[in-house]
Amino acid sequence: MGSVRQIAQEIVDREGGYVNDPDDPGGATNFGVTIHTMRRLGLDLDRDGSITSEDVRRLTRGQAIEIFLEHYFTRPLIAELPAGLHATVFDMYVNAGANAVKILQQLLVDMGYTVAVDGALGPHSLAAARAAYRISPDDMVNSYGIARRNYYFRIADRRVASRKYARTRAGGKGGWIKRAEEFIAPRYHLTDDQFKARTRQWV
Secondary structure, three states: OOOHHHHHHHHHHHHOOOEOOOOOOOOOEEOOEEHHHHHHHOOOOOOOOOOOHHHHHHOOHHHHHHHHHHHHHHOOOHHHOOHHHHHHHHHHHHHHOOHHHHHHHHHHHHOOOOOOOOOOOOHHHHHHHHHHHHHOHHHHHHHHHHHHHHHHHHHHHHOHHHHHHHEOOOOOEOHHHHHHHOOOOHHHOOOHHHHHHHOOOOO
Protein backbone atom coordinates (compact mmCIF):
# COMPACT_ATOMS: atom_id res chain seq x y z
CA MET A 1 0.00 0.00 0.00
CA GLY A 2 1.28 3.47 -0.84
CA SER A 3 1.44 6.53 1.36
CA VAL A 4 -1.72 8.25 2.51
CA ARG A 5 -1.07 11.02 -0.02
CA GLN A 6 -0.82 8.40 -2.76
CA ILE A 7 -4.12 6.94 -1.59
CA ALA A 8 -5.68 10.42 -1.79
CA GLN A 9 -4.30 10.88 -5.30
CA GLU A 10 -5.81 7.56 -6.34
CA ILE A 11 -9.16 8.59 -4.89
CA VAL A 12 -9.11 11.80 -6.91
CA ASP A 13 -8.28 9.80 -10.03
CA ARG A 14 -11.25 7.49 -9.37
CA GLU A 15 -13.59 10.40 -8.79
CA GLY A 16 -12.65 12.19 -12.01
CA GLY A 17 -13.37 15.79 -12.94
CA TYR A 18 -16.41 18.03 -12.86
CA VAL A 19 -19.88 16.51 -12.98
CA ASN A 20 -23.32 17.77 -12.06
CA ASP A 21 -25.61 14.74 -12.27
CA PRO A 22 -29.21 15.51 -11.26
CA ASP A 23 -29.54 11.94 -9.94
CA ASP A 24 -26.61 12.42 -7.55
CA PRO A 25 -27.66 13.97 -4.20
CA GLY A 26 -24.14 15.38 -3.90
CA GLY A 27 -24.88 17.94 -6.60
CA ALA A 28 -22.07 19.64 -8.51
CA THR A 29 -18.83 17.74 -7.84
CA ASN A 30 -15.22 18.10 -8.94
CA PHE A 31 -12.53 15.52 -8.17
CA GLY A 32 -14.98 14.03 -5.67
CA VAL A 33 -15.47 17.28 -3.72
CA THR A 34 -19.13 18.27 -3.64
CA ILE A 35 -20.61 21.73 -3.62
CA HIS A 36 -21.96 20.95 -0.13
CA THR A 37 -18.44 20.28 1.15
CA MET A 38 -17.15 23.48 -0.42
CA ARG A 39 -19.95 25.48 1.20
CA ARG A 40 -19.23 23.86 4.56
CA LEU A 41 -15.57 24.80 4.23
CA GLY A 42 -16.30 28.28 2.89
CA LEU A 43 -14.40 27.77 -0.38
CA ASP A 44 -15.53 30.77 -2.44
CA LEU A 45 -12.84 30.38 -5.09
CA ASP A 46 -14.04 33.15 -7.39
CA ARG A 47 -14.58 35.48 -4.40
CA ASP A 48 -17.99 36.68 -5.54
CA GLY A 49 -19.62 36.19 -2.14
CA SER A 50 -21.42 32.94 -2.92
CA ILE A 51 -20.34 29.37 -3.48
CA THR A 52 -21.84 27.99 -6.68
CA SER A 53 -21.09 25.40 -9.33
CA GLU A 54 -18.58 27.86 -10.80
CA ASP A 55 -16.49 27.54 -7.64
CA VAL A 56 -16.71 23.77 -7.94
CA ARG A 57 -15.40 24.02 -11.51
CA ARG A 58 -12.44 26.11 -10.30
CA LEU A 59 -11.33 23.55 -7.73
CA THR A 60 -7.95 22.05 -8.62
CA ARG A 61 -6.79 18.48 -8.25
CA GLY A 62 -4.24 19.60 -5.65
CA GLN A 63 -6.90 21.39 -3.59
CA ALA A 64 -9.10 18.28 -3.68
CA ILE A 65 -6.25 16.12 -2.39
CA GLU A 66 -5.60 18.49 0.51
CA ILE A 67 -9.31 18.60 1.39
CA PHE A 68 -9.47 14.82 1.47
CA LEU A 69 -6.34 14.45 3.58
CA GLU A 70 -7.50 16.95 6.19
CA HIS A 71 -11.27 16.55 6.28
CA TYR A 72 -11.79 12.94 5.19
CA PHE A 73 -8.76 11.21 6.71
CA THR A 74 -7.20 13.14 9.58
CA ARG A 75 -10.20 14.80 11.23
CA PRO A 76 -12.53 11.76 11.13
CA LEU A 77 -9.68 9.76 12.78
CA ILE A 78 -9.36 7.30 9.94
CA ALA A 79 -5.65 7.91 10.41
CA GLU A 80 -5.97 6.11 13.78
CA LEU A 81 -7.26 2.89 12.22
CA PRO A 82 -4.85 0.06 11.37
CA ALA A 83 -2.88 1.02 8.27
CA GLY A 84 -4.30 -1.90 6.29
CA LEU A 85 -7.77 -0.36 6.56
CA HIS A 86 -6.72 3.14 5.51
CA ALA A 87 -7.23 2.80 1.76
CA THR A 88 -10.68 1.19 1.81
CA VAL A 89 -12.21 3.24 4.64
CA PHE A 90 -10.68 6.50 3.39
CA ASP A 91 -12.00 5.88 -0.12
CA MET A 92 -15.44 5.07 1.24
CA TYR A 93 -15.45 8.14 3.47
CA VAL A 94 -14.89 10.32 0.40
CA ASN A 95 -17.70 8.46 -1.35
CA ALA A 96 -20.24 8.23 1.48
CA GLY A 97 -19.12 10.37 4.43
CA ALA A 98 -19.88 9.08 7.91
CA ASN A 99 -21.63 6.03 6.43
CA ALA A 100 -18.12 4.67 5.81
CA VAL A 101 -17.59 4.56 9.55
CA LYS A 102 -21.07 3.19 10.22
CA ILE A 103 -20.32 0.28 7.89
CA LEU A 104 -17.16 -0.45 9.89
CA GLN A 105 -18.95 -0.12 13.23
CA GLN A 106 -21.80 -2.41 12.16
CA LEU A 107 -19.24 -4.94 10.97
CA LEU A 108 -17.59 -4.81 14.40
CA VAL A 109 -20.96 -5.27 16.11
CA ASP A 110 -21.62 -8.28 13.90
CA MET A 111 -18.25 -9.65 15.04
CA GLY A 112 -19.32 -9.37 18.67
CA TYR A 113 -17.72 -6.08 19.68
CA THR A 114 -19.68 -3.50 21.67
CA VAL A 115 -19.53 -0.21 19.80
CA ALA A 116 -22.04 2.47 18.87
CA VAL A 117 -23.01 2.61 15.20
CA ASP A 118 -22.97 6.40 15.08
CA GLY A 119 -20.59 7.23 12.22
CA ALA A 120 -17.91 8.70 14.49
CA LEU A 121 -14.66 6.98 15.36
CA GLY A 122 -13.97 7.20 19.08
CA PRO A 123 -11.88 5.20 21.56
CA HIS A 124 -14.22 2.19 21.63
CA SER A 125 -14.58 1.89 17.86
CA LEU A 126 -10.86 2.34 17.31
CA ALA A 127 -9.95 -0.23 19.95
CA ALA A 128 -12.41 -2.74 18.50
CA ALA A 129 -11.14 -2.18 14.95
CA ARG A 130 -7.54 -2.70 16.08
CA ALA A 131 -8.46 -5.86 17.97
CA ALA A 132 -10.39 -7.33 15.03
CA TYR A 133 -7.62 -6.43 12.63
CA ARG A 134 -4.96 -8.06 14.79
CA ILE A 135 -6.87 -11.35 14.73
CA SER A 136 -7.08 -11.50 10.93
CA PRO A 137 -6.00 -8.48 8.87
CA ASP A 138 -7.01 -9.91 5.49
CA ASP A 139 -10.42 -11.04 6.71
CA MET A 140 -11.07 -7.62 8.19
CA VAL A 141 -10.24 -5.79 4.97
CA ASN A 142 -12.24 -8.21 2.83
CA SER A 143 -15.22 -8.14 5.18
CA TYR A 144 -15.29 -4.35 5.08
CA GLY A 145 -15.17 -4.35 1.27
CA ILE A 146 -18.01 -6.87 1.06
CA ALA A 147 -20.07 -4.83 3.54
CA ARG A 148 -19.39 -1.76 1.43
CA ARG A 149 -20.57 -3.56 -1.71
CA ASN A 150 -23.74 -4.61 0.11
CA TYR A 151 -24.30 -1.00 1.18
CA TYR A 152 -24.32 0.06 -2.47
CA PHE A 153 -26.69 -2.75 -3.38
CA ARG A 154 -29.11 -1.66 -0.64
CA ILE A 155 -29.11 1.91 -1.92
CA ALA A 156 -29.84 0.72 -5.45
CA ASP A 157 -32.57 -1.61 -4.17
CA ARG A 158 -34.35 1.36 -2.60
CA ARG A 159 -33.60 4.12 -5.11
CA VAL A 160 -34.20 3.46 -8.79
CA ALA A 161 -32.27 6.56 -9.87
CA SER A 162 -29.12 5.21 -8.19
CA ARG A 163 -29.09 1.90 -10.01
CA LYS A 164 -27.09 3.34 -12.88
CA TYR A 165 -24.15 3.69 -10.47
CA ALA A 166 -24.33 0.01 -9.52
CA ARG A 167 -25.16 -1.54 -12.91
CA THR A 168 -24.23 -0.51 -16.43
CA ARG A 169 -26.76 -0.18 -19.23
CA ALA A 170 -25.36 -3.41 -20.62
CA GLY A 171 -26.17 -5.19 -17.35
CA GLY A 172 -22.63 -5.48 -15.99
CA LYS A 173 -21.11 -4.20 -12.79
CA GLY A 174 -21.35 -0.44 -12.41
CA GLY A 175 -18.85 1.96 -10.91
CA TRP A 176 -20.00 1.50 -7.31
CA ILE A 177 -19.58 -2.26 -7.38
CA LYS A 178 -16.27 -2.18 -9.22
CA ARG A 179 -14.99 0.40 -6.77
CA ALA A 180 -15.90 -1.71 -3.76
CA GLU A 181 -14.29 -4.78 -5.30
CA GLU A 182 -11.01 -2.95 -5.86
CA PHE A 183 -10.41 -3.36 -2.14
CA ILE A 184 -11.27 -7.04 -1.71
CA ALA A 185 -9.50 -10.20 -2.80
CA PRO A 186 -10.49 -11.52 -6.25
CA ARG A 187 -11.97 -14.68 -4.76
CA TYR A 188 -14.70 -12.54 -3.17
CA HIS A 189 -15.61 -10.69 -6.37
CA LEU A 190 -19.04 -11.52 -7.71
CA THR A 191 -19.07 -13.50 -10.93
CA ASP A 192 -21.11 -12.08 -13.80
CA ASP A 193 -23.83 -14.66 -13.10
CA GLN A 194 -23.88 -13.83 -9.38
CA PHE A 195 -24.13 -10.12 -10.14
CA LYS A 196 -26.95 -10.64 -12.60
CA ALA A 197 -28.82 -12.79 -10.09
CA ARG A 198 -28.40 -10.13 -7.38
CA THR A 199 -29.75 -7.36 -9.62
CA ARG A 200 -32.36 -9.32 -11.55
CA GLN A 201 -35.27 -7.69 -9.73
CA TRP A 202 -34.17 -4.20 -10.78
CA VAL A 203 -36.13 -2.66 -13.62
